[in-house]
Amino acid sequence: MSAEPARALTVTIGQHSAAGRKAENQDFHGSLVPGQPALGFKGIAVALADGISSSAAGAAASETAVKSFLSDYYATPDTWSVKNAAQRVIAAADSWLYAQTRRGLDPNDADRGYVTTFDALILKGRTAHLFHVGDGRIWRVSGRSLEQVTEDHRVVVSAAESYLGRALGVTGRAEIDYQNLAIAAGDIFVLTTDGVHEHVRPRDIVSAIAAADGLDAAARAIVEAALAAGSPDNLTIQIVRIDAVTEGEAADLLGDVEGLDPAPLLDPPAEFDGYRLLRILHSGPRSRVYLAVEAETGARVALKVLSLDLRDDPAQRKRFALEEWIARRIDNPHVLKAQPPARRRSHLYAVMRYVEGQTLTQWMRDHATPELETVRGLVEQLARGVQAFHRREMVHQDLRPDNVLIDTAGIVQVIDFGATMVAGVVEGDPRIDPAEILGTVQYTAPECFLGAPSTAASDVFSVGVIAYQMLTGRLPYGDAVPRARTASAQRRLRYASALTVRPLLPVWVDGALRKAVHPDPLKRYPTLSEFVHDLRYPNPAFTEARRPALLERDPLLFWRLLSLVLGLVALTLAGILIAHPPR
Template sequence: MSAPPSNPGSDLTVSIGQHSTAGRKDANQDFHGALVPQQPELGLKGIAVALADGISSSAAGAAASETAIKSFLSDYYATPDTWSVKNSAQKVIAAANSWLHAQTRRGLDPIDADRGYVTTFDVLILKSRTAHLFHAGDARIWRVAGRSLEQLTEDHRVIVSAAESYLGRALGVNGRVEIDYHTLSIDVGDTFVLTTDGVHEHVTPRDMVSAIASAENLDAAARAIVEAALAAGSTDNLTVQIVRVDSVPAGEAVDLLEDVQGLDPAPLLDPPAEFDGYRLLRTLHSGPRSRVYLATDLETGARVALKVLSLDLRDDPAQRKRFVMEEWIARRIDNPHVLQAHPQNRRRNHLYTVMRYVEGQTLTQWMRDHAAPELEAVRGLVEQLAKGVQAFHRREMVHQDLRPDNVLIDASGTVQVIDFGATKVAGVVEGDPRIDPAEILGTVQYTAPECFLGAPSTAGSDVFAVGVMAYQMLTGRLPYGDAVPRARTPAAQRRLRYVSALTTRPLLPVWVDGALRKAVHPNPARRYQALSEFIQDLRYPNPAFTDGRRTSLLERDPLLFWRLLSLTLGIVALTLAGILVAHPPR
């Protein structure tokens, strides 16, 4: 099989050759497959080549290898396209392993894995300019290196004696399987070879490279390698897959703009006006990055928020991409606490985004109206906000710009996260080498401290932002004032001092202040690792924060502590001076 280049230099293209045979055995328990999708799946998920070798001592080996490969090639491409290759593949492999292990346990001898649904498993995924390798067992993935092959995987075979060995790792043996995973950069001309042990135990790497170089195509090369193994006396099943990289993306690997990429940005209009099937009613917001209109869809009558890019940013490819990404992301999250995109049933003639219109106020406006809110009201808002942010995290996305202006509260009190232009999508970042994962795109007052040290934002960075907003709702302040954006060295961040919420709200439970303190900790390792933990501690006392002691004044308000200490020392000094005046020493 081959997939010749269709547009060299713009897409990742490969040629693939494959051959498999039972050899001298009655049945072939090897199974292999490859999938080369079209865009946008090509850029978002990449090209997958997979090989499995069912354990020969089991009659279920063939079923195990076939199930592992077929389930992977179907399920991998069904995972959210926001997920990274590693996350997508590992979840699919884990599910396949669980099913195989369950079938083994239902077998005639569930204790004897040699008679179960057990198979080796190797997958090579090529995405953008990176190869992702997943491996368990003793099949191998190689890369052509000059006149020989470089072995990229390590055999998981345990040698007991010259006559006895067993697989130390394979799918279906246990309920959980450990998969080797690593990545490497790829370039045009790189050639990868996948082989089962029936091949590489009988054909030298040099001979395999020679066969690849001399064959008229990769399918013929794969057949030649298998025939060489048979001629050398192989008695096992034999499978070879060869993958040659014909072109790699020149820049961006995935066309996120889809069919609107070549469209001109929508003009700035003065409502009321009709535009591209919408009636613009009034301007909702006008800023340096965009202008947002309240509009009516003339076809459905639905009210929408139609956003157009500002004039200053229209020629900036990065800004255009972030602009369109907002709607792309919204269409991939279905959560009541995340603003939804408006259904689009007709072709657009200009570049713009359309989201559902929600009547309400931002969290900034809510805080102006509620200077001293009840703790329960704050809990309710934070819990809803957390549910929206968790919807991003489940899809391997980091919002990166969580702030009060990007939190909307509708008339019924429902919280929705809005504005996804800065959102980092794992599956997109690894597919576009031009993206800087450490670039600070959010508002600095709510950006986690580690980002100012050059660390890429993570889900923990969003936890920090949610914690800051929870603190701000309760106190009207920021937990570190304006110090975080200026703390751009590890030493400066160690000097950051949390100002206890009890300073402003002395009747606040100590354990609530403890939860806030942990949520906004400068060290991400000491911060909550998941928003669900923060929400739990915000509502129910955590024993770690309820040890019977109230937080010291030094921790709650260092400035007040030192002022009181200075005042006390001053009073002591004056008292001693008075005593010395009244009773001078003799």
């Protein structure tokens, strides 16, 4: 199938910098417009820094801040969001600059250290991401005026005295202002150092941009105007005009695979694209998986193709292509790996390592009442696999026993990434709905049924349900969670204690399970590591030997007994009224 190519984000950048009346230019600036797929995953970056004039290391600090940002930002995982990736890179630069200051001749005097202001603008998809530390400024042209969208971190002591309240390299723990703005074609952003914006009025900057023949010429004219107005400082300005924004799909983020036609459904034995299909491993509503042998290498692989019902759905095809892309970016023994293809593909399909073993669903059928220690070991492995997703800002969203494999050596592996939410991909494609429920409802966290997007806490809930089910054969809320579609309904959810089925379980284990599957994500474990720790070691908060209330242990019996008591009370009152009728 052929589709009209999506329009990519395009910009025009003009910039100019000058030492002005100073002997050295301690400002530094830079920009990077990458090709695909980095354009789709990371966007366009523009950065500006102004080293403090009181330090001989100011120029080195500003240059380091900008260069390290532009190189390191594009080296972060494609799965990370812009905010996470940029803030981590800026924080790393801040730590390095602070360390250099501490190694200097006067380590306690920041005014002589590696200190600089820093501003960065990242354009991705249909969003501008702004990062700001210090008294540089980021502006946005609004009609004939210039709107300042960052706030100066300058502390004013008096009319004649002020100092920087925040900068990189001062403490090693810089606070970074962040905001994001929707963008459209024609928008213009301007970045300036104080040598420019303290001496040229905002309306004159807008007029110069409108009048100049090109943005570089406009930048040069604005710097010259600041000099003519008496600016004694270094002067730098960057002007970014958005010429076109992404339309439709964000971009071809996944390479050539995304544009291929889906592979046909074949009946083994069969030959296909250099593979010998031996047998069907799984056939479901979303996909079919074959055990196959790569003809050239003899390697056994799991070859996955899209089902007939979904192959005409662009969103499903994109998710299918994303699954193998995800597998290539996680290197963890508890996550199923992708198998590198031996040749260029003719169709859309996924090739994964073949794992000899069984699903957790099959394992639970064979182990109806497993030992607690066995369950702990399996949950710990599962948690390590899921944490590998979370470290890369991904949420699996479909954790269930069918998507957990146990190989013949007892190694647990997470499989099936078709529902996985990738922060970096969601940002780049405005058509993706992060609140869409893609997982199996029995294991989906309650907040998702209220329209909230999945988070790492949602995966914690799913792992908690799986652990509970392994120990009890049941679900902690039965089938009530998918039907609780309002906040009030979720407040009425009642956890069924695991001690009802396994009365010899330690009370603190039941407490850990209860917390992991709490309906409120803020009351769950913030990380899976804390949950698995509490499954193995008694948490003092759960060690009180409290027998669960009857309502928790057997709700039906509770309501029957309550009805019986109320009935007896009613009969007693009726008897009293008959014996002593009111006059």
